Each structure stands twice: as C-alpha cells, then as structure tokens.
Amino acid sequence: MxxxxxxxxxxxxxxxxxxxxxxxxxxxxxxxxxxxxxxxxxxxxxxxxxxxxxxxxxxxxxxxxxxxxxxxxxxxxxxxxxxxxxxxxxxxxxxxxxxxxxxxxxxxxxxxxxxxxxxxxxxxxxxxxxxxxxxxxxxxxxxxxxxxxxxxxxxxxxxxxxxxxxxxxxxxxxxxxxxxxxxxxxxxxKYRVAPYRPETDLTLDSRQLWQGIRCPRCGNFWWIQKHYALQCKKCGYCEATETAYVRTICDYGTLYFRHNLQVGKLTEFLGKGYNKQYLRKILAKHFVPLNLRSRQFSYQNQGEKFEYWFSNESQYFNNLKRRTTWGK
Ligand SMILES: [Zn+2]
Incomplete structure (x- = not known):
C-alpha cells in the first residue's frame, strides 16, 4: 500500500x-x-x-x-x-x-x-x-x-x-x-530509510486548535458518551471509545511528530470532558513506552494517522466496531 x-x-x-x-x-x-x-x-x-x-x-x-x-x-x-x-x-x-x-x-x-x-x-x-x-x-x-x-x-x-x-x-x-x-x-x-520529515512540527504555531475527539464522518466534536462507545451528536456516527481515543492520539502524533506522547499534552489536546485515567490506560495498552526511569513518562510517537499506525491491528479495531453496534 x-x-x-x-x-x-x-x-x-x-x-x-x-x-x-x-x-x-x-x-x-x-x-x-x-x-x-x-x-x-x-x-x-x-x-x-x-x-x-x-x-x-x-x-x-x-x-x-x-x-x-x-x-x-x-x-x-x-x-x-x-x-x-x-x-x-x-x-x-x-x-x-x-x-x-x-x-x-x-x-x-x-x-x-x-x-x-x-x-x-x-x-x-x-x-x-x-x-x-x-x-x-x-x-x-x-x-x-x-x-x-x-x-x-x-x-x-x-x-x-x-x-x-x-x-x-x-x-x-x-x-x-x-x-x-x-x-x-x-x-x-539495506539502504531503506523513513520518508523525509520537515525540521519543525506544530509546536511553535500559535493558532488555536479545536480540541477533542473529532467525528471521522462529519468532523463534529460533540459526542454522547455511551457505555463502550461515543455517538456523534450531529450525524449519529458510533465509534468504540477505545478506538476514538487511539485515533485522536494518532492525530496528536501526526501534528506534533517531533515529540513523544505524554499524558499532559494529550489531555490538553483532548480538552474538557475526557477521562485522564482512561487516557493512561489506552496509552499503556496500545503504545510503546519510553524512558521508563524518567518522571516524565512518555510513549513512542510514530507521527502517522491511525489508518497507518495501526494498520496491523485493523482486525482488533474492526471487532470493537462490531461491539458498538450490538443490540441495534
Ligand atoms: Zn458525526
């Protein structure tokens, strides 16, 4: 691909x-x-x-x-x-x-x-x-x-x-x-390397970003929180909460590709209404930890969109998707 x-x-x-x-x-x-x-x-x-x-x-x-x-x-x-x-x-x-x-x-x-x-x-x-x-x-x-x-x-x-x-x-x-x-x-x-990336990411950009989890179907940021899923208030799209968090972490990683993933920064990126404990859980479950001895606990940033970063886990996320549509 x-x-x-x-x-x-x-x-x-x-x-x-x-x-x-x-x-x-x-x-x-x-x-x-x-x-x-x-x-x-x-x-x-x-x-x-x-x-x-x-x-x-x-x-x-x-x-x-x-x-x-x-x-x-x-x-x-x-x-x-x-x-x-x-x-x-x-x-x-x-x-x-x-x-x-x-x-x-x-x-x-x-x-x-x-x-x-x-x-x-x-x-x-x-x-x-x-x-x-x-x-x-x-x-x-x-x-x-x-x-x-x-x-x-x-x-x-x-x-x-x-x-x-x-x-x-x-x-x-x-x-x-x-x-x-x-x-x-x-x-x-033997000579293969990762694709070229610019020197700077979004860190020094002063623009205000829309925070939160973005609906992949309509682009809205407002959700109704259900048991295992989030439902878009605008278009009704349903996504497993776990997938929504992972996808949003990848969005952050794509924009701040020069930085590791840290809970503090990700919490800011998610904005109000999201659970820090759950974010920690998701990071531990799906991402690769770095500098274990440091107080600033962080995770590896691949700097790619969800579809590429987790392309090998598509089966897992498809199963989660099926679970969100149970009983409908
Ligand atoms: Zn939507």
Missing amino acids: RKKAPELQYLETLKTRTKLSYQEQQQLEADQKGYRGELTIDRLTKEIIVAQTPIIDDLNLQVDGQRVQLDKLVQIGNRLYLIDMKDYHGKYIFRKRTWYHNGKPLTHSIFSQIERAHDILARIFMEHNLTIEIVKVIVFTDPSAVIEIEDQSEIVVKYLWEYCEWLQKLSQSASKQGSGSLPWQQILQ
Missing part, C-alpha cells in the same frame, strides 16, 4: 483542527492531487503486469548521507524501470537542454531528480556486483499537461494513456523471453 507522505498526513490532520493558511491549503491540494496520480499509476500498473512481477513503490534510500526518493521500481524482463511520476499541468517544452514552462525557461531540469536517483541506484548495484540495466521513465499524470521534447534524451517520457500501452507491450514481450531472478529488492532494503 502506498502511504500518503508525512506532509500530506500532517496537512490533512491540521485542516480538521484549524483554518489553514492560503499556502497550506495550496500545498494540501497539490499533495492530494499528486497522491491521486500515484494511486492511479499503481492501479493501472498492477492491472497490466503479470502477478509475480518484482515491484517496489515509494522507496526512500540513503547512501553516504545522500537521500533520494523513488516513486516506483518495476523489473520487467532483465531491466529495472525507474518510474518518476509528475502531476504537472500546463505546457512544458524541452529544447536545447533547457526546459520551458508556458514559454518561460525553468531554473531546474525536470530530468534532474530521476538522473540523480538513477546514479545512486547504479552505484549501489555496482557495489553489490549486480548487473541490471536501469531504464529511466517519467510519467505525466495530469491529463491536461502538454509535454514537447525536441532534444534526444535517454529518458522515456509518457503521458498516462501512453504509459499503459507501453507497459503492456513491454510486459508481453518480456513474458515470452522470461526474466532472471535478480536480488535488487534485497540489496535496496
């Missing part, structure tokens, strides 16, 4: 608790559009290639202090396709080694990111004595984009609709030839 980038998770969570600035809103929309484009390519790729095709989505690598993010790697035949996805819109022309956007020269090359990623991969493979040809591919996911490439380039550039046809042909010809088993996935795992 391709996860939303930390920045997108942060902005989406922030939007549910305060008014975003103009820049934040623009960034959020751009990130959401980019993510949708990536999911589309993931889905189409899966539909086209054969089931056993070796593939890695969204890989962050670090080599000698240098960091690089790769959108997608697919091995077809004995070639490794390094795929970079761009959701640019407007008209782009590549002429005499320069990129132009709507007629104006760009200060950076659209090719530079993929060139760098290619060089880092090539170096890793060389150090591990792995011979595999790496093919650089850029796919433009926005259907309104117009790309003209006048110069020869060794980078394959495709629109989304061309990409499908191109991939299909590759996949068909490779299945006739067969492909070797090459250990590129295992080698790259």
Whole structure:
C-alpha cells in the first residue's frame, strides 16, 4: 500500500483542527492531487503486469548521507524501470537542454531528480556486483499537461494513456523471453530509510486548535458518551471509545511528530470532558513506552494517522466496531 507522505498526513490532520493558511491549503491540494496520480499509476500498473512481477513503490534510500526518493521500481524482463511520476499541468517544452514552462525557461531540469536517483541506484548495484540495466521513465499524470521534447534524451517520457500501452507491450514481450531472478529488492532494503520529515512540527504555531475527539464522518466534536462507545451528536456516527481515543492520539502524533506522547499534552489536546485515567490506560495498552526511569513518562510517537499506525491491528479495531453496534 502506498502511504500518503508525512506532509500530506500532517496537512490533512491540521485542516480538521484549524483554518489553514492560503499556502497550506495550496500545498494540501497539490499533495492530494499528486497522491491521486500515484494511486492511479499503481492501479493501472498492477492491472497490466503479470502477478509475480518484482515491484517496489515509494522507496526512500540513503547512501553516504545522500537521500533520494523513488516513486516506483518495476523489473520487467532483465531491466529495472525507474518510474518518476509528475502531476504537472500546463505546457512544458524541452529544447536545447533547457526546459520551458508556458514559454518561460525553468531554473531546474525536470530530468534532474530521476538522473540523480538513477546514479545512486547504479552505484549501489555496482557495489553489490549486480548487473541490471536501469531504464529511466517519467510519467505525466495530469491529463491536461502538454509535454514537447525536441532534444534526444535517454529518458522515456509518457503521458498516462501512453504509459499503459507501453507497459503492456513491454510486459508481453518480456513474458515470452522470461526474466532472471535478480536480488535488487534485497540489496535496496539495506539502504531503506523513513520518508523525509520537515525540521519543525506544530509546536511553535500559535493558532488555536479545536480540541477533542473529532467525528471521522462529519468532523463534529460533540459526542454522547455511551457505555463502550461515543455517538456523534450531529450525524449519529458510533465509534468504540477505545478506538476514538487511539485515533485522536494518532492525530496528536501526526501534528506534533517531533515529540513523544505524554499524558499532559494529550489531555490538553483532548480538552474538557475526557477521562485522564482512561487516557493512561489506552496509552499503556496500545503504545510503546519510553524512558521508563524518567518522571516524565512518555510513549513512542510514530507521527502517522491511525489508518497507518495501526494498520496491523485493523482486525482488533474492526471487532470493537462490531461491539458498538450490538443490540441495534
Ligand atoms: Zn458525526
């Protein structure tokens, strides 16, 4: 599963608790559009290639202090396709080694990111004595984009609709030839790192946040407390109290990703009407404790939304959900 980038998770969570600035809103929309484009390519790729095709989505690598993010790697035949996805819109022309956007020269090359990623991969493979040809591919996911490439380039550039046809042909010809088993996935795992995060979280932001547990269906913050569940006063949505607390702790963790989880701060985040003892119980039950000897007892912060942080526990939370609907 391709996860939303930390920045997108942060902005989406922030939007549910305060008014975003103009820049934040623009960034959020751009990130959401980019993510949708990536999911589309993931889905189409899966539909086209054969089931056993070796593939890695969204890989962050670090080599000698240098960091690089790769959108997608697919091995077809004995070639490794390094795929970079761009959701640019407007008209782009590549002429005499320069990129132009709507007629104006760009200060950076659209090719530079993929060139760098290619060089880092090539170096890793060389150090591990792995011979595999790496093919650089850029796919433009926005259907309104117009790309003209006048110069020869060794980078394959495709629109989304061309990409499908191109991939299909590759996949068909490779299945006739067969492909070797090459250990590129295992080698790259050694260099894998967590996705990039900005230096600062929400700590120094002076905006007032809406406190409490937020209804995931309608965004309201007012609940009727039932025996094991909370029921939204506005839309009637029912959620197990345990899930609601865990989900809200994850919201806090996503916004304050530079900090550990502490009862005091979480109590503030929850606001009035919530039980500190119950919060302690939930933290002890679901989160990983840190610095046990310190007076400031705290828990590990993964800085992710509930759906990712607790993706391995979905069965447990689904069972809780069933319990809230008993007798209805
Ligand atoms: Zn609601």
